[in-house]
Amino acid sequence: MSTQRIVFVGVGGQGNLLASNLLGQAALAAGVKVVVSEIHGMAQRGGVVESAVILGEGTSPIVANAEADVLVAFEPVEALRLLPKANKETLIITNVRPLPPFTVAIGAAPYPPAEESVAYLKKKVNKVVAFDGQALAEEAKNPLSLNMVMLGALFGAVELPVDVKTMKKIIRSQTKKRFAASNVKAFDLGFKAAKAG
């Protein structure tokens, strides 16, 4: 089996690490070789959080520039920031709901409009799936389930060696009981959104 390199990027608090960890666990349950890698530390304080899931034969825990097969961005500007990881063939899945950093509030930097970011992504790579993932999380009655929406979108947009059933089983068993149903709902909404777009 060839190697699939998936990079997740988001803002501290968006649940990026949980998403990559759950995907890793689903891969393990499906008998697929997997390495997951995360960078946190100071990023815990509202900074950028990046993680990578490598499915298949690859053993390196990180993804180099231009070598991501899929880039899953939880925030539009963060998709731009991680764009060096992509090449022309990389699939980019991004939430379009902005989460402006504080540098914008104090006027230290402008925040490019989400449409502009998405248009730029589309200019650089062949396939971009962009939608308001936050709206879907709210539709699932769980505003914190954006990570499940994005995970669903990943499954909806790419052929993965892990099946949806296994992924949902892991979501149900590994996330808080109280949120299990809404998390699966969020996953389904993300899945549908990606299939459609």
Place this chain on the structure above:
Amino acid sequence: MDVLLTPSGGKEHLLLGNEAIVRGALEAGMAFATCYPGTPSSEVPDTLYRLRKQFPGKVKYYFEYSTNEKVAMECAAGAAASGVRTLCTMKHVGVNVAADPLMTLAYVGVRAGMVILTADDPSLFSSQNEQDNRYYARLSGLPMLEPAGPAEARDMVTHAFDLSEELGVPVFIRTTTRVNHAREAVKLNKLGKVKQTAKFVKEPMRFVTVPAVSRNLHLRLLNIYNQAQAISERSPWNKIEGRGKLGIITNGVSYNYVADAVADLGAKSKVKIFKVGMSYPLPEKKLANFLKGLDTVLVIEELEPIMEEAVRAIAQEKGIKVKIVGKVPGKVPSKSVDIEAPDFLSRAFEYNPRLVRTVIAKTFGLKYKNTAELKLADMPAPPGRPPNLCPGCPHRATYHAVKEVMGEEAIYPTDIGCYTLGLLPPIKAADFLICMGSSVSSAGGIARATGQKVVAFIGDSTFFHSGITGLVNAVHNNHNFTLVILDNGTTAMTGHQPHPGVDTEAIGDATTHLDIEPLVRGLGVQHVTTIKPFKVRASKKAIEEAVAHEGVSVIISKELCPLFARRVAPSSKKSFQVNPDKCKGHMDCIKKVACPAMFVEDGQARINPLQCIGCALCAQICPENAILPVKAKA
């Protein structure tokens, strides 16, 4: 039950490198563990702490968060000398703190297995430098093992306990961030038997290092080195794979990059790989034999060219004609890795698969076309997203008060912790920082050398770590500065670990709580005030008085970290909002304190009610009194 406590093992689990290290220790029958937390090592002690709290009847080890790495190492040394298997963990810079006991512990050795984890941080994801702690193995003379990933980390830790006992000295496990914070499938082995009780048997001619004793102990250590080297020669961790006239010598996480690259390049039949797992002492004979069959050898190791220099020495000594390629003579990247990753082996930053593949292809003349990078010169610049003090962080209030009183002129030495983020605008209250505890001692130096006004900042955990000794020095030598101890009741930066100042009742720990104020008075500080930082006016007055005091003064700014408080003492404070009728738009609230819960919309300050925790700092800053609590819905 937690998977890490499964007695029989067997199943595969997706473990974080740091969890795998814990499992390895438990499989080895570890009975005693000490640490000081630090990224990327923290999840090792945090997991030991969590397991002990969640399953007190199931775990058979003692665990403590020590006040610093030196203390952790000394405490662990006592346990290991008494005959129980002991683990001591820290990040790379922590070993600097522990270096003093380490060098002599290597002499006296241990009576039961002792493993020291040094978690290095190439590329400085959250550290003040990127030193290569393989040098500590050389410096201390202690064996070192370097895993390439979580599964190997588990195996090596277990093995390291045995090796330590066999040799009678502690053994290092050196990891890097990409091993600590990677997850992979780890198949569990059986949990080990734990020898919990021990008796210290007196042997002063070994354990009391007066010169006459140490002269012999140094010889003991040198003999152990010879023994360890023989072990390294036949160690299964130093293994050769593949065949061909081209060779690669590599260690740690770089091995993965090399293995992937050789596969990508379709060069498995041409390239022989020497994977170094036991990196000190190096298996010199085995390396010499490896070199003998090769035309060219490429050494791929992050940071310092330690193996490369050793290989050059081996080739010279044995008269082996082989081309050795690595990073000597050194080429230095022109830019930080954040801006542009170098495309050659350098002594700075971590490596990555693309870099390693490119270097291998170039060195061996193998054909390969890397995927083209995107041209992004026309990209709309993403705004910076630096880490920030959380909404409602009491440090923000303390910084605001100090800056209001002292302005831009005073010098602000700071320390390691969340409050290091006080460096960023608009707070900008960080002028000097080199290591844990440096704020206090450097403040004395700066004040003494310049006569300038100095206000130093340190956190509560860091104060206990190594601020206390600096304060004792300042009092004794009549330095003149104000120290602000930002007491948020926990070790916030690394994940809320307890320390001697923590309210131990709130977290259900059987340790004893030490109050900072009487402690500081006991150290001889004449002017000590405790403030509540969200009471802005009173805080400013206390600061004015403290800085007016000639000599050392201490302000203890006491307010729980809000993330920690949410767990131990949930409050029902209301969030605040801006009254648009009263707000005149001068933006003091935004410009002065930079709370991430605030933003600007249509030229007016607003507060995100989901982020605001009701600390009321902005309300006190607003000259129009336009910021008020959100009223409960009728």
